[in-house]
Amino acid sequence: MLEVSRIREEKEVVIERLKVRNIDVTEKLEEVLSLDTKRKETQLIMDNDLTELNSLSKEIGNLFKSGNIEEANQLKAKTVTLKDNASQQKQNLSEIENAIQKILYTIPNVPNKIVTPGKSDQDNKIVFESGKMPTLPANAQPHWDLIKKYDLVDFELGVKITGAGFPVYKGKGARLQRALINFFLDEATNAGYQEVIPPLLVNEDSGYGTGQLPDKDGQMYHDAQDNLYLIPTAEVPITNIYRDVVLQESDFPIKNVGYTPCFRREAGSWGSDVRGLNRLHQFDKVEIVQLAHPDKSYGILDEMVAHVKGLLDKLELPYRVAQLCGGDLGFTSALTFDMEVFSAAQEKWLEVSSISNFETFQANRLKLRYKSGNNKPQLAHTLNGSALALPRILASILENNQTGNGINIPKVLVPYTGFDKI
RNA sequence: GGAGAAAUGGCAGAGUGGUCGAAUGCGGCAGUCUUGAAAACUGUUGUGCGGCAACGUACCGGGGGUUCGAAUCCCUCUUUCUCCGCCA
Secondary structure (H helix, E strand, O other): OOOHHHHHHOHHHHHHHHHHHOOOOHHHHHHHHHHHHHHHHHHHHHHHHHHHHHHHHHHHHHHHHOOOHHHHHHHHHHHHHHHHHHHHHHHHHHHHHHHHHHHHOOOOOOOOOOOOOOOOHHHOEEEEEOOOOOOOOOOOOOHHHHHHHOOOEEHHHHHHHOOOOOOEEOHHHHHHHHHHHHHHHHHHHHOOOEEEOOOOEEOHHHHHHHOOOOOOOOOOOEEOOOOEEEOOOOHHHHHHOOOOOEEEHHHOOEEEEEEEEEEOOOOOOOOHHHOOOOOOOEEEEEEEEEEEOOOOHHHHHHHHHHHHHHHHHHOOOOEEEEEOOOOOOOOOOOEEEEEEEEEOOOOEEEEEEEEEEEEOHHHHHHOOEEEOOOOOOEEOEEEEEEEEEHHHHHHHHHHHOEOOOOEEOOHHHHHHHOOOEO
């Protein structure tokens, strides 16, 4: 959520930068500013009423003490209208505040100035390519066939138990999945991230804190009975650890990593690219989250990208890094890099990680601040990235490493799988 | 799920209708003393909103109510603890 103070201070910049998302927020910002002015006026009136009310109350107290009952009762009568006024203003105030918030909830984050305009992922800028495409055997198969052939993942079984998009991993498939999770967690831990195992269901406050609500209501599975949401990513519970927290400047950087299953309804996104493991309702992911000093967050974003590149290098997968254009940028992000792995048999680039700097957008909702010295608390920056999302990694490992009579396991995973071939 | 107790500042802990944003202790910060440190002493030390500031205002788990006036009384919700029941 944008800060009103920022809108007031650099309205033109905000409008200009949001144009790369193909939206014009001029009217909304004007509305926010005029409501904010009204808010200040209303509070001033209310505060004045309250000031008078408070001093009358004190007087009445003193009169009662000194036995001046009659005079006290006279003053009491005077408080009635003041009280009415104050409570009316209080109601106005909260209506105005709600109206401001309602608008702010509809405005996405202001993109970083290097974000280019564009409509869709077609317009993203490829900023790095690792090269080294695999050469496949003549009879190469896409992973959904390999999975069946070697009995690694069973989709039909998942349909029987739950529904489409909830696969059952079996045997070496399950083991490979677990190996990847452990590998990713170990790599992150070695890079200084603290591992956490967060809850998989979150409350409404947490959903608002990281910006999934109200923007993506409907994309999350919702337990109406207890009003809890199944997490679409570990970002939600992990970042919300720091909701309503004031850190010391010396606490930075704060680095957390967590493995969780992720649950996404994927409403309306059923298309051609959903075969096999490409798009699921439940999938596993290791997520890295950092909290940073505003001056350091972009350096940290680079560091996180480098970390994920390192993972893909070690897995010996061909990949590229895309800098998202305005039209493809997530609602809450100021700058995002997507990591895409080439899955050779289906000849597709699959997004396996999305690494973003949210600047203060989440922190403002979370009330996540830091203090340096005796200065007033300032909003911190939040960042996160997948390191990594499992199913598509699995898909590309299977496809790229097939030999015609088996599948080679990347060397780095062998200590985790206990086998080097499927 | 049933019965009872509780929720106060970074922490501990007082406060049961007015002068309480809240005693006291610990911790933090600044200073005195010291070659330096410790100890001792002195001062200072929550957050939001409005305001250049002075200051005003709100906040004692959340929401609502009673009252001229609520940390204090009432209702409700949440959470924690104890006992009972159930259970991985």
